[in-house]
Amino acid sequence: MYHEVDWDIIKKCPFDERKKLVAYIDELIEIKHDCERDGILCLEAHTKSGTDMFEKAAAALIVQGFMPELCRTMLYHLIFASELDSPTYLRYVIFAEFVLMLQEGETSDRTIKMILLSYLGIVCADEFLK
Numbered sequence: 247m248y249h250e251v252d253w254d255i256i257k258k259c260p261f262d263e264r265k266k267l268v269a270y271i272d273e274l275i276e277i278k279h280d281c282e283r284d285g286i287l288c289l290e291a292h293t294k295s296g297t298d299m300f301e302k303a304a305a306a307l308i309v310q311g312f313m314p315e316l317c318r319t320m321l322y323h324l325i326f327a328s329e330l331d332s333p334t335y336l337r338y339v340i341f342a343e344f345v346l347m348l349q350e351g352e353t354s355d356r357t358i359k360m361i362l363l364s365y366l367g368i369v370c371a372d373e374f375l376k
Contacts, residue, residue, distance in 0.1 A: 252326075255335045256365065263333040264366045267340060271362045274344045275355050281348060289348065300324060300338050304345045314349055321346070340365055 280288045286309055293305040303324060307317045321342040330338065340362050347358055363370055 251339050251365075252335070255330075255332050256339070257367070259332040259336045261369050264336070264370055266333075267337060267366055268363070268370060270337065271340065271359060274341070274362065275359055278344075278348060278355070278358065282353070286348070289345070300328075301341055304341060308345050308349050314346065317349060318342075318346055336365060 277289065277292050280292070290305045290309045293301045304317075304321055307320055312320075325335065325338050325342065328338075343365070344358065344362060347361070352358055
């Protein structure tokens, strides 16, 4: 199945939009902590408080227990089939990777954060060192 991200779209994301995603990644790490403490259902509760349909769909797939490969396929199909501006595309790829890592049981904050930050490119590499 096709799961390659469109790096051309990601590269077009302006620097100031990439920097905003650093704080978003920190929020995702906090959500991970909530999931560890309260269970994976809190992921769905988190997305219900927002209005983003992609995050709601991603959380529903994970919480409902679909197989990881099916979740990956569905999430990337949703991304690729949508007409998204580059900041939204990048945010969705980051969220998809985040929930898939949660599903796979990745528990290291540092690993998750470094993988997600790597999507922001060298302009945000200083965040790896924090």
